[in-house]
Structures are given as C-alpha cells and as structure tokens.
Amino acid sequence: MSHKRIPKRKAAIAVGGVVALGAAAILLPNANASQDGGSTNAATPRTFKASDASDLASQLSGMLGDTFAGSYYESGSKQLVVNVVDGDDTAVAQAKKAGAKIREVSNSLATLKAGAQTLKSDATVPGSAWAIDPKTNKIVVTADSTVTGSDWNQLESTVDGLGADKATLKKSAGTFKTFVSGGDAIFAQAEGGTVRCSLGFNVTASDGAPAFLTAGHCGVAAEQWTDSETGEPVATVDQATFPGEGDFSLVKYDDATTQAASDVNVGGGQTVQITQAAEATVGAQVFRMGSTTGLNDGTVTGLDATVNFQSETDPSGVDTVTGLIQTDVCAEPGDSGGPLFTQDGGAVGLTSGGSGDCTQGGETFFQPVTTALAATGATIGAGDQAGGEAGAGDEAGAGDEAGAGDQAGGDQQGGDQAGGEEAGGGAADPSTPGEIGAGDGTGDGTGTGMDDGSSLTGSH
Template identity: 75%
Template sequence: MPKRKAAIAVGGVAALGAAALLLPHANASQDTDQASGATGTAKTLKSADASDLAAQLEKILGDAFAGSYYDSGKQQLVVNVVSGDDNVIVQAKKAGAVVRQVDNSIAELTAAARTLKARATIPGTAWAVDPRTDKVLVTADSTVTGAKWNRLESTVRSLGSGMATLKKSAGTFKTFVSGGDAIFSQVQGGSVRCSLGFNVTASDGSPAFLTAGHCGVAAKDWSDSETGRPIATVDQATFPGNDFALVKYNDAGTQAPSEVNAGNGQTVQINQAADATVGETVFRMGSTTGLHNGQVTGLDATVNFQSETDPNGVDTVTGLIQTNVCAEPGDSGGSLFTQDGSALGLTSGGSGDCTSGGETFFQPVTTALQATGASLGAGGNGGGDQAGAGDQAGAGDQAGAGDEAGAGDQAGAGDQAGAGDQAGAGDQAGAGGDQIGGGADPSAPGGDQSGSGSAGDQLGTGSADDGSSLTDTH
C-alpha cells in the first residue's frame, strides 16, 4: 500500500481585494495601538521575540508585572508595571521593553475575572484581560437581554471603576465547525464538517493532527472527503473546559508534513508552536472562508457557550486566545499561525462572519501539545512560559463564560447534529481545497480557493474588523 501524504491544505476562499500579507512589516487590517503613557527606549522586535522577552520580564518584575502586549506599529514590547523596585524596572528597559505604569495589577484583574465567573457565567458572555487598556474586557452577545443583561451589568459595576469594560455584540457566540483542511465524519442524522489544524507526531511516534475538541467529541472517525472512507481516528478529545482533539492517522505510514496550505499551491512551513502575544498580527486558515488576518486582542479568555444538549446549561471554555479575525461555520479546528511559521491556535468559536467581521477565539496549541504529549514542527511544543496566557489576568479563572459553545455551535450538539451547521452546503463550500493532502477531491467546490494566496510569502487575506457578532465556528 503506498504511503499517504496528508498535507495541511488550509483552503477556503479569501475575500476579494484582500491585502497581500505575510510580508515584512505588513500590518493591513490591524489596529496599531500605541502605548499610552509608555516610556523608555525599546528594541525593535518580531512578535515571537517579544513573547520570549515578555516571559523573561514577568519573572524579573515579579509582583510589579501587570501584563504586556506587542505594539505592532512600532514593533515593540510594552510591559505594564504597577509598582516595584526602580532598579528592576530599569532592567526591563535595558532588556528592550517599553515600560508603562498602570493602576491594575495582575492579582486585581484575576480577582475581577473570578468574580465574573462566580456571578455572571451566563450563556453568551465572554471575558479576557486586555493589557492595552489594563482592564478586563467583558462581551455579551445578542442573547444576553433582560434580567441576564442586568445581572451582567451589575456584576461589572461591582468590580469598581476602571476595572472592566462591557460591550454588546450583535451576533451570537457559537462554535465554528471547520478550519484548515476540511475533514468530515458521518454521524447519526447527517455529517459533521470541521477543519484540520496542524499535523503533529503523537507521543508514540505515530502521525496525527490537532483539531477542535468539540469536533473530536462530535465524531470519532474522520475522512478527507464528505463521502470518503475514514483516514483518521480520534485518540483524545476535550470539550468543554478546553477545546482540542488529537486525531491519529489510521495508516502509520502517512506522511504528515508540518505546513499549512495557504492556497494557490503555496504553503507556510510551521517550525514551532508558540504562545500568542496581545497586539501581534496573526493569520487564520479555514476550509470555509480561507485565509484571513487580524490581531490578538486578549489572552486567557473565557467563553460561555449555550449548551445544545441542556437548554439550561452552559459550556464554558477557558484559557483561549481572543482575536478580531473573522471565521464562519466549517472553520472550527483550523490553523492560527504567524508570518514566521509559529503555530498558535485551533479555531474554537466566536461571533460574526467574514463579511461584517467578528471575534474569534482559539485554543492555544501549546496547551494542546502539552496535554496530549504530541510534538509539532521540529519537535518543539512551544513556549509554555511565553508571556500571554498566564500573564493576562484571569484567563484560567475566567473560564466558563465565553467558552460555552453557543447554541447551534456547541460541540457535540450542533457539531454532531450533522444537519445543523455541518450538513449544510454552505458549511461544506470549498471543501475540495481543504481536503487533506492527496485525498483532496479536485472536483469539489472551491478547489483553488480564489484569492486565498499569492506567490511565496504573500498570502492574500481578508480584512479582519472588530466584529459585532459572536459566532462559533467548527
């Protein structure tokens, strides 16, 4: 039997007129936040280097450390401090960071997140620490009304002035089944469609890939075409709480290169897994919508999805990466990565679409690798110490809110329904381009994914606006 090549061909149609990104210093569709009140001379850094530096400075600053973010406009790391030894702060400046004095400490922001979890774990809500504003950003989707809204608003007010901000989203939080190469599974009542995130090597040395946990919970056997034979089987799946799954290829001889297919025959080599940094430019590839870019807006985010299996239940996912990148149903599990080939996340859920924009949340790849024992790229599992998730106050504590998969998107429920989000033709559009490696069906719609990429590094992407609606993508 010939060996099967399973390349991550992250397909999908990119928006027409999309900017050609993944070029040095390209910042289209980005908010280039300036560090208000920041002082000091900082080094010009790539986002990956800024993440490493942030992790180092968190240890140096100790209790004085109050989060950090990457100023993509100036290509500098901004570190927040609340107090501390002036000599320590001088060390931070000498290390190359911009140091900014803020009011809220990590401990205070974490406490605020805990209060939200205890008092406002309401379906359709999410929160994450935003180091750029030094506050907890709380978001409510269109389902949070009446008594629920009053409860959430009252809880935010109780945190005190200057501790949190509350905004309303026009959409609904839900999971997006799909992302990266399209993968399919047949379940009772229909079919489920998700996206392959990144090829990895399992702890026993066998070839495998990562995708969303709500996809792995929804179905066990996965194929690279809607009606094809299964080529991979779920080994581990976690949802809610976290949202990742390790799926092993059935053929131990499968060649699973560490790359993302950016469309038009172009690929991005994935060299390592890394933690995200607030403010950095990121790219998402999905089988439904193709390549889109945006910016990391928060870390350790908590999302509360309405449970599909329990009308009164909530599926909470914590520790997520929050972005302003758009996504749609069928993109769940897809790849979130950087220009330099760092794997960051797996598409979980969010709101909006790639016409009006939106907010999308991602399961950190580093967490998935550490939990499953798998390795990616050259075998590195990414920097667990990278600043970001842990640095952003409340991430773990915030779990529960935003993680809950929204009503049609809840893993297992909406995703498993097959008929729901997955069975729809819309969800499967572009499947051909997303099919795993050689298994792709050239006759499937969206084979070449128009505008999904250009030569070399120039990957065309759609603009990622701050969306007003929260939708989960599978």
C-alpha cells in the same frame, strides 16, 4: 495507503495590503525581521518582531513577578509594552535595559484575575465572554446578541460591581457559537448527520505516531475522521477536551506510516512551513486558515479568555471554555479547528468559536497550541517538511486552476486580480509581487471546491 486531497478554497492575497473579502495581507517571510533600534541608550525601547517580543514578555513576566501587569505588542512601532505596578525598581530597570517600553498602570494582574473569578462565579451566562486587556488594564466583558433580560442585568450588575476602573462591558452584534458545521476539510459521521471541521496542525504524538490537532468540540462530536464526505476513515480521535480547560483534540492517523507535513496550505499553491509552537501576544498580527473562509488575518486582542457558549446538547446549559486567545480575526462555520499562525511559521492556535462572520466581522477565540501540546504530549514538526505537492509548477498558477470562473465553492473571476497580475503568477514564491491565487477565499459550505494541491497530510 493513498491520501486523498481535501479541496481548499484559494485565498486572494495581495502584497503590502489587503484585498476585498479575503482581507489578508501576503505572507512575507522576512517582513518583520528583528531590528535593534540602533541606539546605545539602554533605556530606549527596542524594536522586535512579534515572536521575539512574545519570548521577551515571557521572560520579563518571570523576572518582574507581582510587578508585572501584562504586556502587548505595538505592531506599528514594533515595540513590546510592559505594564508594571508599584514594585521592584531594579527589576523594572532590567526590563527597560532588555528593550521593553515600560508603562505604569493601576491594576495588578492579581486584581484583574480576581475580577475574572467574580465574573465566573456570579455571571456565567450563555453568550458572555471576558478577557484581560493589557492595553486598557481592565477586564473586557462581551455579551452577544442573545444576552437579554435578567441575564443582561446580572452581567451588567456584576461588571458595575467590579468598578469602571477594573472592568468594562460591551455588546456584540453576533452570537457566540462553535464553528463546527459547514466546512469541507475533514469530515465525520455523528448522530444527526455529517460533522465538518478544519485540520489544525500536523504533529507527532508522544508515542511517535503521526497525528493532527483540531478543535475539541470536533473531537467530542465524532471519533473517526476522513478526508472526504463519503470516504473511509483515515484518523481516530485519541484525546479530546471540550468544554472546560480548553478546546482541542489529538487525532491519530490510522496508517502509522503516514507522512504528515508540518505546514499550512494558504492557497495559490503556497504553503507556510510550521517550525514551532508560538505564544500569542496581544497586539501581534496573526493569520487564520479555514476550509470555509480561506485565509484571513487580524490581531490578538486578549489572552486567557473565558467563553460561555450556549450548550448544543442542553438548551438551558452553558459550555464554558477557559484559557482561550481572543482576536478580531473573522471565522465562520466549518473553520473550527483550523490553524492560527504567524507569518514566520509559528503555530499559535486552533479555531474554537466566536461571533460574527467574514462579512460583518466579530470576535473569534482560539485554543492556544502550546497548552494543547503540553496536555497531549504531542510535538510540532513531523514527516515530510517539503509539504508534498504545494508549490509545484503543475499546481501553482496552472491555467485550469487559477482564475477560472467555474470552480465550485467560489466566484473566481479571471482578469480582475489586484495589480493586474495573472492569477497564480509567482505562486510558488510568496515574496513575488502581485496577487497570488484567485477567488475571494470563501466557500459555499457544500463540501465541494477546487483542487489547489492541498491535502490532508500534505504529501502523497
């Protein structure tokens, strides 16, 4: 079976900072290498890279039991902050010895989870969302622009009833929606027309078949998916969950011999190898790739979030999804299902939905990869680890690819790259200084775009 390439917009990324529109820092594989603080004082907080901090948080959660009241990562100091309530002093001492920064708080996780249950039973209105914020030790409730009148009064009174010390309410300028339309990565025909989403991560199904993960609302919208708007189907939905306890689909390639690379194409001929599933940590930097908006980054702001989307099939209904990751990473229609990952190759999430866009910003929610894998029995890492053509000399930095001003789906301008570097310079090496790739990382939603060496499977 031949594998057609799916066009992806090139994301403009610059070393050590951000660039206009793309707003994504370059991926430096060793930029967050773990350090140990250089102190012999066991009570002095250590510094960790985000993935190690996440692992430690999971261990301490089990060790501290009811004393554990959440945790978050301080990206500036590279420290793990662990919230504790009155409890086992010996366990707290062990947490300090492990290198965590201990912070005493008033609300236990049990108290905050009980508050979330009250919101679920008394204030499940379309356009609302909530998540526990370990930084404030409160439940942060968000209402989008559609929540008005009696719905707003109901939400506000429920939050007030929980108390200002336990919950806070804020308004979002956008509208919570699933990002199911307008992309150019994977396509399906459904009632009402063409559905477009983004591929998340290639995986191996429990029976050994090659497959990929994407959003559940994509999987329930259509069964068969292809790599071009008019192409023949190449993959079929095996499992899909939406709404309810998650937003994920397992889609199996129809050709059992498909070699599906375990990587994410980030444009400019670069790929990030995905080696494992990773748990999200509040405060940690994460990257999102989507077929509409390209590469963007931000931070995790909440875990175990509940989102009440307006139902697309019932005007008066609500599609409630639980267990999501909340972030400040932007996304737009067509990015649904796309990968959320760490710079060192950890698969964190699948784009679900949110408010705003990549001009105004907003909240975006993601399905945790770890729970999707557990539910489907799939595993990360499959097939050709080399990632196919990505990074090949005739793809990265080629004169007719990078910086050309006539590519469909972008407004690339040769010669205006940050740092004065030629577009595509050093594209095969993510650690090379200078801007990698060209364009603003955005698309026009037409299903067209330039060929930057990306493909549905990553190998040919």
